[in-house]
Amino acid sequence: MRSVLTNILLPAATGAVMIAIWYAIRHGLSEDFKFLLPTPDEIIGSLDANWNILGRAVYNTSQGALLGFGLAIVVSSLLALLMSLSSLVRISLYPYLMILQMTPIIIFAPILILWVGPGLKSVVIITFLICFFPLVVNTTQGLISADRNLVELFKMYRASRWQEIKLLRIPAALPYFFTGLRIAAVLAPIGALVGDYTAGSSAGNGGGLGFQAIIYSSQAKYPALFATAAVTCILGFVFVAVVLSLSWFALHKWHDSYQRTDT
Amino acid sequence: MKAIRLLPLAAAFIAAITVHAEPLKVTVQLDWFAEPEHGGFYQAQAKGYFAEEGLEVTLIPGGPNAFVMPKVATGKADIGQADSTSTLLQQAEGLPVIQFAAVFQDDPSGLLVNANSDIHTFADLEGKTIVARPEWAFLEFLKKKLGLNFTLVPTNFSIEPLLGDKEGVLQGYYIAEPYHVVKAGGKKPRFLGSWEVDFRAYAVLVTSKRFARQHPKELKAFLRAYIKGWRDYLEGDPTGAHALMKAAHPSNTDEFMMASRQLIIDGKLVTGRDANGGPDLIGRLDPDRYAKQIAQLEELEILKKGKVTVETAMTTQYLP
Numbered sequence: 153m154r155s156v157l158t159n160i161l162l163p164a165a166t167g168a169v170m171i172a173i174w175y176a177i178r179h180g181l182s183e184d185f186k187f188l189l190p191t192p193d194e195i196i197g198s199l200d201a202n203w204n205i206l207g208r209a210v211y212n213t214s215q216g217a218l219l220g221f222g223l224a225i226v227v228s229s230l231l232a233l234l235m236s237l238s239s240l241v242r243i244s245l246y247p248y249l250m251i252l253q254m255t256p257i258i259i260f261a262p263i264l265i266l267w268v269g270p271g272l273k274s275v276v277i278i279t280f281l282i283c284f285f286p287l288v289v290n291t292t293q294g295l296i297s298a299d300r301n302l303v304e305l306f307k308m309y310r311a312s313r314w315q316e317i318k319l320l321r322i323p324a325a326l327p328y329f330f331t332g333l334r335i336a337a338v339l340a341p342i343g344a345l346v347g348d349y350t351a352g353s354s355a356g357n358g359g360g361l362g363f364q365a366i367i368y369s370s371q372a373k374y375p376a377l378f379a380t381a382a383v384t385c386i387l388g389f390v391f392v393a394v395v396l397s398l399s400w401f402a403l404h405k406w407h408d409s410y411q412r413t414d415t
Numbered sequence: 416m417k418a419i420r421l422l423p424l425a426a427a428f429i430a431a432i433t434v435h436a437e438p439l440k441v442t443v444q445l446d447w448f449a450e451p452e453h454g455g456f457y458q459a460q461a462k463g464y465f466a467e468e469g470l471e472v473t474l475i476p477g478g479p480n481a482f483v484m485p486k487v488a489t490g491k492a493d494i495g496q497a498d499s500t501s502t503l504l505q506q507a508e509g510l511p512v513i514q515f516a517a518v519f520q521d522d523p524s525g526l527l528v529n530a531n532s533d534i535h536t537f538a539d540l541e542g543k544t545i546v547a548r549p550e551w552a553f554l555e556f557l558k559k560k561l562g563l564n565f566t567l568v569p570t571n572f573s574i575e576p577l578l579g580d581k582e583g584v585l586q587g588y589y590i591a592e593p594y595h596v597v598k599a600g601g602k603k604p605r606f607l608g609s610w611e612v613d614f615r616a617y618a619v620l621v622t623s624k625r626f627a628r629q630h631p632k633e634l635k636a637f638l639r640a641y642i643k644g645w646r647d648y649l650e651g652d653p654t655g656a657h658a659l660m661k662a663a664h665p666s667n668t669d670e671f672m673m674a675s676r677q678l679i680i681d682g683k684l685v686t687g688r689d690a691n692g693g694p695d696l697i698g699r700l701d702p703d704r705y706a707k708q709i710a711q712l713e714e715l716e717i718l719k720k721g722k723v724t725v726e727t728a729m730t731t732q733y734l735p
Contacts, residue, residue, distance in 0.1 A: 183511070184511050184623065184624065184625045185489070186509075187488065187508075187509050187510055187511065188489070262571055262573075265571065266575075270568045270569075271568075352569065353544075353566055353567065353568040353569070354549065354566055354567035354568070355566050359549075359567075363549065363569070366549050366550070366569060367549045367550050370484075370501075370548070370549075370550035371501070371504050371505060371508065371550045372484060372485075372488075372504075372505035372508040372509075372510045373508050374508070
């Protein structure tokens, strides 16, 4: 039986050891190479000094991530519904979904710049492309995985197609949907960042985190670059935390995965 | 008496050792493809000037991802080419590098404007979109000195914004991009040079402070060969350098290289556009110009006060 104290103390101790090693490595670097590893206090200092810029960049990147993520949820749900209706539709569409997934964003970005121009629009589309695939695959799988017996039961009671979808297939698909959503939530900030790095602009008062990363790295502002990494990581945590709580609200009352107590 | 007579012998012996010593391997990270802007390096290589100085020089062509400064600072390259202002900003952040010679007396980076647009001066850039390297210090300078607002888009190094009827504004070297625009069927773009608004940046050679400490003699030897290479490239027959450039960057054509070299000569980029310009100025850096630019950048708050001084930023001690 682990106590709450252990749950907090152990990670904290690991963190302390890692920070100690960090300082030790930095201390061991000769004067010529100190720039390779800024110390945590230098990073926090530069986070503070650059907060005007980084705060705006967080806002801009979150905007791209949220819009792309949202768009991916809507489009993938509709498409999954369509694909769940018939295996013929699935067979016709699936190869093209694969093609969309396989095209590397790095190569797609310059094409996107040509078509819609750099900036938020491109960032949203890139985020959408990155989030879309796990969502549509998982949701479709969920929609076609309703319990055979229950499907038969619905047929016996002459439920309409719509009733079957609404009352049986969608609830049954929810756990799958949330699995896809969790993957997509991790990918959304990364997608926005990649979009920002490859197709961003300084619009919105200085662009997003990816745009700032280009500037900080090429101006040798390495503490600020590390600070950008930290902020990006936190943004990722926020996205995942929100999705996990949504999933808990939707499923904890009835789904098996929330009934078992974890060991 | 005997000992004194032996001295010349000893000197000759030491000299013999030095001559026959392994040549020092020096890698140079260029900031762009092997094009005439690197003429000094390639001519010195082609004519064997580096070898004569006992150096085995490797030229690493650059491009969009040259990463000159991290490579020089970490020792993955010994010498690099960069622009003096960006280097000043990075030195202010604590990067242990030093500027030790000029490539161009004025950095030919400026803004290329589509000939069809109504932008004629820097003041016309208000509210426009500029495609450039986001870290380019000149952009901050424009914002603060001229009070301009514009949107910045990171360049993907395509000249497409300068073609057609677009209102494209693109960072570029006037000795390279305009040629390619005309070749691609566009009108020759207008060029707004940074020196027009009193922004005097050099294109420079940088090395790490560590390499400078360890190899002062070799740096001097390097510069002797480099400067000789530039002079020969500009005044003599550039065929040797151009052959090497073509081998390193096959899309070079003779026509482009000759045209670009001519623009370097006509623009006095290597020899200097000021009154004191001439072949003797090749490679030279002027500490007073640095002092002026540091003061200018500090005043505009582009550079934090006291973070970098002329002495920590540059040196002339390796120049011949």
